Amino acid sequence: MDNPSICDGVIREIKDSKLVVMDNNSTSETFLLDKETEFLQVIFSKEEQKPISEMKIEKGDVREGDIVSVFYKNEGGKKKSAAVKKIVNKKSLMEKASEMQMDYIEIVALLSNIKPLFYEIVQDGKIDEIKDFFEERRLICDFSKERCEDLGKDGLIDRNKESFLFVSKDRRKIKNFKKTYLGSSDREKNAEIGILLGYPKCCADNFIKETIERYSDYDLEDRSKYHYFRMSSLSKTFSPLANPLFCFYGRVDKSSREKIEILNENIIKNTSLSTPYLYLTSHVPCSFDCKETIEYARKVYFAIKEENESVAEELLETLSKPVLFFSVFEFVVFEGEGSRNELYYEKIAKPHSLVDDEIIKKIEKGNRLTVSDDKIGIYRDGVKVDTIKKKSKEDGFLIPFSNKVI
Numbered sequence: 001m002d003n004p005s006i007c008d009g010v011i012r013e014i015k016d017s018k019l020v021v022m023d024n025n026s027t028s029e030t031f032l033l034d035k036e037t038e039f040l041q042v043i044f045s046k047e048e049q050k051p052i053s054e055m056k057i058e059k060g061d062v063r064e065g066d067i068v069s070v071f072y073k074n075e076g077g078k079k080k081s082a083a084v085k086k087i088v089n090k091k092s093l094m095e096k097a098s099e100m101q102m103d104y105i106e107i108v109a110l111l112s113n114i115k116p117l118f119y120e121i122v123q124d125g126k127i128d129e130i131k132d133f134f135e136e137r138r139l140i141c142d143f144s145k146e147r148c149e150d151l152g153k154d155g156l157i158d159r160n161k162e163s164f165l166f167v168s169k170d171r172r173k174i175k176n177f178k179k180t181y182l183g184s185s186d187r188e189k190n191a192e193i194g195i196l197l198g199y200p201k202c203c204a205d206n207f208i209k210e211t212i213e214r215y216s217d218y219d220l221e222d223r224s225k226y227h228y229f230r231m232s233s234l235s236k237t238f239s240p241l242a243n244p245l246f247c248f249y250g251r252v253d254k255s256s257r258e259k260i261e262i263l264n265e266n267i268i269k270n271t272s273l274s275t276p277y278l279y280l281t282s283h284v285p286c287s288f289d290c291k292e293t294i295e296y297a298r299k300v301y302f303a304i305k306e307e308n309e310s311v312a313e314e315l316l317e318t319l320s321k322p323v324l325f326f327s328v329f330e331f332v333v334f335e336g337e338g339s340r341n342e343l344y345y346e347k348i349a350k351p352h353s354l355v356d357d358e359i360i361k362k363i364e365k366g367n368r369l370t371v372s373d374d375k376i377g378i379y380r381d382g383v384k385v386d387t388i389k390k391k392s393k394e395d396g397f398l399i400p401f402s403n404k405v406i
């Protein structure tokens, strides 16, 4: 057919010999279909703004609601269609994970064979979609409500709306993990759980020893704070690859869900990322210079980079900024550089946390701060402009992540 015209729009009606399409100006156009009309499916990449594959399909595969490009010619006052191209937008893994309300980073790590198994609490309404997603990729999914009643008491899971999901290539690994995780009465004290999830042994052992045992009298939120403080004091360098600060799940109990949601929203609003998963590894490392964690996170970084280069870069850049840490939900991220005791900064960076406005106002007065056990001094060009008093040495300490130690 010579120089056909093209109509882009959505199918309103499709019959044996008639196709009605509403075009981009909301005008309905009617086309004639016959035996010669070709039907094709075009996979279109939004990111690259181009078609990436085209294949012939049956007419029955085209339905009302599909987005199409109709190639047609005017013949005797009627529009005769030569080809109907069904446009399918390729979704990135990140968009798909976001639709399933699942952890994008963990999915990439699993699909890239970096992680042997992962589990997540998922919405019951999403189960069919999630099952299709993993089974298409030849992974085994196991949904379970086992022990939900017990764990529900801790506020970990809402039995009526949520289920555990376990995914792996290896059915035995799922079985083993379920036995260890769901079967253990002292789940928290079992370092084996971390190992089965692919976390380094040094970190899994350390997590039990430090976070669970040393601070057993504290709630999860305080435990995380004390653990980060100890990690900070023991670390020689501060690799952004081992920055776990923006992973909130597992660091707090479910009563903090609302806070997590606000922070996650801040992350999405403040960055160009469409998911709130701002970390390369979800476990708490034994230190900010843990070699095994860095190695693991580097693999995840490259796997994300292969999927979406700009996302990987933005993720690493955000994780590379120094942080003044008050609590799991209260911290200040900086454009700047420093050590554990002193920080030179240009401004406060994103993502923003739930830290008090008064603290922000004080910090904004200066461009350098010093941290001691009982106070934070704020200076501008060598002159002291304000002080933040600390309640304890853990109440405001510096974690000087830097892009120089990747």
Ligand SMILES: [Zn+2]
Binding pocket: 200, 201, 202, 203, 204, 285, 286, 287, 290, 291, 292, 293
């Ligand atoms: Zn470690």
